[in-house]
Amino acid sequence: MLLTLMIPLGCVAQAASPPSGQASVIELPSFVNLVRQQGPAVVNISIRRTVRGQATMPPIPEGDPFFEFFRRFLPLPDPGEALSVGLGSGFIISQDGYILTNAHVVADADEVTVRLTDKREFKAKVLGADAYTDVALVKVEAAGLPVVRIGDASHLQAGEWVAAIGAPFGFENSVTAGIVSAKGRILPNESYVPFIQTDVAVNPGNSGGPLFNMRGEVVGINSQIYSGTGGYMGVSFAIPIGIAMDVAQQLRTSGKVARSRIGVQAQELTRGLAASFGLQEPRGALVANVERGGPADKAGLQPGDIVLSLNGQPVQSSADLARLVAGVKPATTVTAEIWRKGRNVPIKITTVELAAPSPAAGAGATSAAKTGLYLSEIPTMQRRSLGIEGGALVQRAEGAALRAGIQAGDLILRLNDVPVQGVSQLESLLKSHHGKSVALLVRRGPDTLFLALQVPSAQ
Numbered sequence: 001m002l003l004t005l006m007i008p009l010g011c012v013a014q015a016a017s018p019p020s021g022q023a024s025v026i027e028l029p030s031f032v033n034l035v036r037q038q039g040p041a042v043v044n045i046s047i048r049r050t051v052r053g054q055a056t057m058p059p060i061p062e063g064d065p066f067f068e069f070f071r072r073f074l075p076l077p078d079p080g081e082a083l084s085v086g087l088g089s090g091f092i093i094s095q096d097g098y099i100l101t102n103a104h105v106v107a108d109a110d111e112v113t114v115r116l117t118d119k120r121e122f123k124a125k126v127l128g129a130d131a132y133t134d135v136a137l138v139k140v141e142a143a144g145l146p147v148v149r150i151g152d153a154s155h156l157q158a159g160e161w162v163a164a165i166g167a168p169f170g171f172e173n174s175v176t177a178g179i180v181s182a183k184g185r186i187l188p189n190e191s192y193v194p195f196i197q198t199d200v201a202v203n204p205g206n207s208g209g210p211l212f213n214m215r216g217e218v219v220g221i222n223s224q225i226y227s228g229t230g231g232y233m234g235v236s237f238a239i240p241i242g243i244a245m246d247v248a249q250q251l252r253t254s255g256k257v258a259r260s261r262i263g264v265q266a267q268e269l270t271r272g273l274a275a276s277f278g279l280q281e282p283r284g285a286l287v288a289n290v291e292r293g294g295p296a297d298k299a300g301l302q303p304g305d306i307v308l309s310l311n312g313q314p315v316q317s318s319a320d321l322a323r324l325v326a327g328v329k330p331a332t333t334v335t336a337e338i339w340r341k342g343r344n345v346p347i348k349i350t351t352v353e354l355a356a357p358s359p360a361a362g363a364g365a366t367s368a369a370k371t372g373l374y375l376s377e378i379p380t381m382q383r384r385s386l387g388i389e390g391g392a393l394v395q396r397a398e399g400a401a402l403r404a405g406i407q408a409g410d411l412i413l414r415l416n417d418v419p420v421q422g423v424s425q426l427e428s429l430l431k432s433h434h435g436k437s438v439a440l441l442v443r444r445g446p447d448t449l450f451l452a453l454q455v456p457s458a459q
Contacts, residue, residue: 029161029177029214031163031175031177033216034163034212034214034216035163035165035175037216038148038149038165038210038212038216038218039117039165039173039175040116040117040118040146041091041092041145041146041147041148042089042090042091042092042117042148042165042166042173042209042210043089043090043091043092043099043114043115043116043117044087044088044089044090044114044115044167044172044173045087045088045089045090045099045101045105045106045112045113045114045115045124045138045208046085046086046087046088046112046113046115047085047086047087047088047105047106047109047110047111047112047113048085048086048109048110048111049086049108049109049110086105086109087167087170087204087205088101088102088105088106088166088167088205088206088207088208088209089101089105089165089166089167089205089206089207089208089209089210089222090105090114090138090208090209091148091209091210091218092145092146092147092148093147093148093150093245093248094145094147095143095144095145095146095147096142096143096145097122097139097140097141097142097143097145098127098137098138098139098248098252099114099124099137099138099139099140100135100136100137100208100221100244100245100248101136101138101207101208101221102134102135102136102207102208102221102223103129103130103131103133103134103135103136104134104207105136105207105208106126106129106136106138107129109126111123112124112125112126112138114138114140115172116145117172117173122140122141122142123140124138124139124140125138125139125140126138127139127251127252127255128250128251128252128254128255128256128257129251130247130250130251130256130257132192132193132257132259132326133192133193133239133243133244133247133257134193134223134224134239135221135239135243135244135247135248135251136208136251137247137248137251137252148210148217148218149215149216149217149218150217150218150241150245151212151213151215151217151218151219151241152217152219152241152242153183153196153219153220153240153241153242154240154242156180156183156196156213156219157180157183158179158180158181158182158183159179159180160179160180160213160214161177161178161179161213161214162177162178162179162180162198162200162211162212162213162214162219163175163176163177163178163200163211163212164176164177164198164200164201164202164206164209164210164211164212164222165209165210165212166202166205166206166207166208166209166210166222167205167206167209168201168202168203168204168205168206169203169204169205170205171205174206176200176201176202176206177200178198178199178200178201179198179199180196180197180198181197181198181199181235182196182197183196183197185197185237186317186319187224187237192259192322192323192326193239193240193243193323194240194319194323195223195224195237195238195239195240196211196219196220196237196238196239196240197235197236197237198211198236198237198238199234199235199236200222200236201232201236202222202225202232202236203225203231203232204231206222207222207223208221208222208223209221209222210222211238218241219238219240219241220238220239220240220241220244221238221239221241221244222236222237222238223237223238223239224236224237225237258329258330258353259326259327259330259353259354260325260326260327260328260329260330260332260351260352260353260354261294261295261325261326261351261352261353261354262294262295262296262299262301262325262334262349262351262352263290263291263294263295263296263297263352264287264289264290264291264294264296264301264321265287265288265289265290265291266285266286266287266288266307266318266321266322267285267286267288267318268282268285268286268317268318269282269283269284269285269286269306270282273286277304277306277339278339278341278342279306279339283308283314283315283316284306284307284308284315284316284339285306285307285315285317285318285320285321286304286305286306286318287301287302287303287304287305287306287307288303289303290302290303294352295349295350295351295352296349298349298350299336299347299348299349299350300347301336301338301347301349302340304340305338305339305340306338306339306340307321307336307337307338308337308338308339308344309336309337310324310325310334310335310336310337311324311328311334311335312335325351326354328351329351330351330352330353330354331350331351331352331353332350332351333348333349333350333351334348334349334350334351335347335348335349336348336349370399370400370456371399371400371401371430371453371455371456372397372398372399372400372401372402373394373397373401373406373430374394374395374396374397374398375392375393375394375395375412375423375426375427376392376393376395376423377392377393377422377423378390378391378392378393378411386411386443388411388413388443389419389421390413390419390420390421390422391411391412391413391420391422391443392411392412392420392422392423392426393409393410393411394406394407394408394409394410394411394412395408396408397410399456400453400454400455400456401453403454404440404451404452404453404454405451406440406442406451406453407444409444410442410443410444411442411443411444412426412440412441412442413441413442413443413448414439414440414441415429415430415433415438415439415440415441416438416439430455433455434455434456434457435455435456435457436454436455437452437453437454437455438452438453438455439451439452439453440452440453
């Protein structure tokens with residue numbers, strides 16, 4: 001059947017049934033007015049950062065016979081410093097120059113430049129960045145700037161049309177559109193953000209740009225994509241604007257975001273587990289471990305308890321619990337309703353402040369043994385999803401670590417026959433092996449392998 005496409009302004013509307021024998025009419029939304037009205041408040045962000053050079057010698061352990069050959073005939077370049085340039089997007093939320101973007105867009109930036117659609121450029125200052133939500137607030141010195149309209153992501157519905165404006169691959173002020181695929185999507189290692197999932201085309205350079213509803217209101221910040229290639233594959237994620245604006249307010253006031261923790265490790269409830277605990281349906285967060293001496297321990301929370309609500313708000317999953325706890329100010333007393341031995345029990349817990357996350361790649365501390373390893377702790381959600389208890393995450397590898405074949409993103413699980421519990425313990429182990437070769441058990445994606453690392457002598 002021939003379909004005639006009509007492109008009016010507004011939302012999708014169902015056309016009246018055509019007379020018998022005539023083609024159906026399908027009306028699709030137009031984003032022309034949205035782009036015209038809101039586009040000027042979307043900015044391109046370019047950053048410059050200084051990075052240390054990486055050696056290009058093949059990853060051959062120093063004890064290998066071929067190491068001396070490559071050292072002589074393929075000498076390592078001076079690591080020195082190099083200039084890295086990055087691109088992203090953002091949007092203006094106040095006429096006096098406050099701009100929202102992603103934290104990863106401006107991470108470790110030495111210089112941030114904001115460019116408007118009218119080609120004006122401003123040097124920007126990063127007022128603060130929150131790694132937990134991937135939200136950053138930057139400021140330019142200007143007045144009378146165009147601003148976006150802020151909406152409410154809670155009103156979004158799956159199937160609703162949305163549009164993104166940004167600079168994919170550096171192509172400025174590009175507009176893409178699609179629908180909301182799902183709401184409240186929790187991703188691995190991202191338990192503090194209930195993402196908006198869309199099928200809007202989002203690519204590198206779109207990060208930090210706005211997601212609009214059909215009323216021309218910002219409902220999210222485009223942040224991540226699911227991809228096997230690094231490019232768009234039909235699944236993208238945006239941070240709800242309400243969360244972003246709350247973070248922005250705290251960054252503007254104090255330069256940081258204060259969050260709470262109660263010291264528990266929780267897991268999802270399956271139907272089988274729920275039945276074993278006497279619950280009719282799998283809802284709540286099952287407490288698997290309680291930090292000794294932590295707030296939950298002091299309040300009497302025990303492994304096997306199931307948290308059903310916090311301050312009257314329902315807890316459907318372990319991610320809900322983490323998000324609700326983090327959403328209250330430190331030193332706040334909250335009431336948790338728990339399921340214990342077949343009955344509801346209220347427990348009052350006084351929260352403590354959640355420590356800031358480990359530095360981004362490249363900003364970690366080099367291991368004490370001078371191996372060129374830049375390490376951070378493995379996020380709890382990632383450890384849980386992989387079924388591991390300890391380990392250390394490699395943020396960057398240089399020198400001896402690079403020559404050993406260690407890569408950014410590797411998880412170091414063992415040193416020789418000793419399980420790695422965390423970064424500080426691994427650094428201590430490396431210190432005790434100065435001048436020796438050690439075997440590191442490394443997890444890389446789905447694979448596990450041993451790598452030989454020559455720990456430099458202490459100098």
